[in-house]
Amino acid sequence: MAITKRYSLRIAAVGVISAASVVLAGTVASAATPAASGATVVKATAAKAGITAKPSVTSVKAWELFRVTGTATGLKPGSKMVLQQKQGAKWVSLPASVPLNAKGSYSLGVKLGIKGKNDLRIVSGSTASPVFNVTVR
Incomplete structure (x- = not known):
């Protein structure tokens, strides 16, 4: 028991x-x-990536230096911002690039030699800015 x-x-x-x-x-x-x-x-929703781009001028002489400035959202600091030019039906990356800074902005010095109206944009990965124009005279 x-x-x-x-x-x-x-x-x-x-x-x-x-x-x-x-x-x-x-x-x-x-x-x-x-x-x-x-x-x-x-x-938490991921911010959709976006890039803005604004040239310092709308018309330049051939090989005259101008700047393209803008901001990017949804991209990591240090992301490579590349200038592209429309040549015919294709977008061609030019040898002009700059890293995105910690504040999400960039400033890129550019010289163009193709005379006439140039369609340009800034690209980082698969994200592209709206097209902007600079005329080379």
Whole structure:
């Protein structure tokens, strides 16, 4: 009889500890998940990448230096900002590039030699700025 009493006491103690563990685990789980505790869940949406570009002039002499400045959103600082020129039906990357600074802006010095109206844009990866024009005379 003494053995069964100790045995049943041990089973009861294990049962109490198990129940406490389940309650404690449930409390920890509800604290870890904001939705379960009634807190508002805010989903982080990735900002869509975008680039702006503005030339310092709209008309230059051949090989005259001008600047293209702008900002970029959704791109990492240090991303390579490349100037492209439309030649026929193709966009051609020119040997003019600059890294995006920590504030998300850039300034690029440019010299063009193809006379006439030049369609240009700034590209970084698959993100491109709207097309802007500079006339070389």
